[in-house]
Amino acid sequence: MPTAGLLLAGCAGPQSALDPGGDQAHALFSLFGLMLWVSGAIYAVVLAGLGWALWRAWRRRGTDARRDATLVGGVDARLDRTLPVVAGAIVLGLTVLITGSFFADRALFATRAAPALEVRVTGHQWWWRVQYRDRVSDGWIETANELHLPQGVTVRLVLNSADVIHSFWVPNVAGKLDMVPGRTNRLDVTARRPGWYRGQCAEFCGTQHAHMAFAVKVEPPAAFRAWLAAQAAPAAPAEGRGAAAFQATCAACHAIRGAGAAGRAGPDLTHVAARRTLAAGALTMTRGNLQGWIAQPKAIKPGTSMPAIPLTPADADAVATYLATLR
């Protein structure tokens, strides 16, 4: 009993395919259940057959096969009759599995004609660019490393990669789908259970592949709309020492909308402090972690393309303070 409890404890959680919180994850979970029971039954039948054969051989040891009454002309008639039935049952079980997987696949990748919301997710080494289609301006509202999904709404995810192959995977919401350079993959997801989940790159993409995660929040549509409106809003115009230092060295790669920074190489930082994690799930978002990341990004994610910027201690402090106000 305690062992079973321990085993099952690993099943729930924010990054688990066995704890579905959306339609697509549910379809996969049902398929997994079907596979488990059908394969389990086949396994039991095969082992039972093996056990029976061993037992039969043991019982007959020392007897002369020519005198054995159960054998007719050296052939076991009972075995001759049951074997095709067992083999047929196994083929039937496998057919059930193939049919189940065929229909689950079709249901999962049947993208709907007109999605309520389009979200473009682009994989970069080693972070995620997330853009929401703005219905009003037909442009994109950009954020990074965090995906918000309205509860009960089917969202179309448009998946790309800017450099190498990555894979988008939020097991509680849907199965994984590769992000391939030069190609667009689409995935419709319908999240049902509100809460925080964890997404993770599921295709090895370089030294920091393991640190390429993101936070996913499923929330009621009203809360989602409020969040998206906040993300769309620009930051307050920048002033002070931190903003000036940012403009000089960081703005080449990072954008802060409304404050004149327009670099596109790294994550959009307009509302960076409102995120739950920092540097694609590598750290939790705190004022201290922000400053640590800016001082030594390569100590936290060795190999990352964000260079360490030699700022004076006062400037580093001011930049971190400035970023922490970007909510």
Add this chain to the structure above:
Amino acid sequence: MAIGRGGATTAVLAALLLAACGREARDIGPSLGETPPRGGSDPRIPYYQDNVYQVAQGGRYFGWYGCVACHVEGAVGVRDLGDGRWQHGGGFDQVYAAIARRHGALNYAARIPAEPLWQLTAYVRDLPQHTPEKRRRLAIDQVGEPHGRSWSGPVR
């Protein structure tokens, strides 16, 4: 920093030894290029120039820092960086200085940290080694990457 000369030399030597393990080797230790090169025979130069990963990283920054805006394919004269003629000298330290100091108000010496400048220099000096077709392929490999202030996405 309290690291003695001996320590620094050992670190440099160790890194050089590691670099010899393969042209693709990726070193994730502390960076060597935290100060500009000291002359054309600075021992750190091979570490960057002979390593394909460091050169490719420079190619990536070449787009990110917006160099492609002026040094585009087909640029002529001093802006053509693939022709093998260096207006201000082809030594590592000279090219480094040209990037850092010869761009007027762009003031890369102040705006780009030393390590990316090392990588950019290695990339730019690597360009004349390739045929125009190969150079174009390098560029095509990076179409999905952001260029300065513009990023249109990997699929058009």
